[in-house]
Amino acid sequence: MDSHEQLVQDLVTKYGEGRENLLPILQGVIEQERYLSEDLMLKIAKQMSIPAAEVYGTASFYTFLDTEARGKxxxxxxxxxxxxxxxxxxxxxxxxxxxxxxxxxxxxxxxxxxxxxxxxxxxxxxxxxxxxxxxxxxxxxxxxxxxxxxxxxxx
The missing domain is CATH 3.40.30.10 (Glutaredoxin)
Structure with missing residues (x-):
């Protein structure tokens, strides 16, 4: 298991697999990784059993959830x-x-x-x-x- 899979698994364990927990999980990833890479969004979708498009749609809707690398x-x-x-x-x-x-x-x-x-x-x-x-x-x-x-x- 790579570090991204571990991070996602830890966050899903902490918040739960329900769709209503997607936002706190995305925020948890941002805290650790500073942005939501495509790889991370796919791992979240898989772990939560929801469509990747829903994860990406949620991430891109909120301006504070960066979906590309940013500066320090x-x-x-x-x-x-x-x-x-x-x-x-x-x-x-x-x-x-x-x-x-x-x-x-x-x-x-x-x-x-x-x-x-x-x-x-x-x-x-x-x-x-x-x-x-x-x-x-x-x-x-x-x-x-x-x-x-x-x-x-x-x-």
Whole structure:
């Protein structure tokens, strides 16, 4: 049994084979592997006896369940109208300029990925972004560069 099969088996044992447990199992895989590879989704489908299309459909529906490899730090910029009105586009431009990549891309060193996401729930402090599990609000281009410099200097 390879490590992926063991991971899936452990999660299915923990949560149960019922269809209602698919989301916590997918989240458990993300915690361990950082994304849901095709191999992992097939193993989940097999272990839970559900169609692979259902596993993939669920994974691709939720923007926080990545189905492709991402950088060590995933930057998710809120794309709501509130964030747009408060300067989201300038924030994205500052991130792209600093990291030398475009929205949807990952840096060559696999350290950063930039994505847009639906509402983060911080409209009252827009514009907002998430870097992995850390929320940053009331962003300006200057503040974003300062934040990214801190991440860039982490080991």
């Amino acid at each position: 730090y995933v930057i998710r910029v809120c794309k709501t109208i509130t964030c747009a009105m408060k300067g989201k586009n300038q924030v994205i431009q500052a991130i792209e300029n600093f990291l030398k990549i475009k929205l949807g891309e990952t840096t060559i060193d696999k350290k950063f990925t930039i994505l847009q996401t639906n509402c983060l729930g911080w409209c009252h402090k827009a514009p907002a972004m998430l870097i992995n599990d850390e929320v940053y609000t009331e962003l300006t281009p200057e503040l974003v560069v300062k934040i990214l410099n801190e991440y860039k200097n982490r080991k």
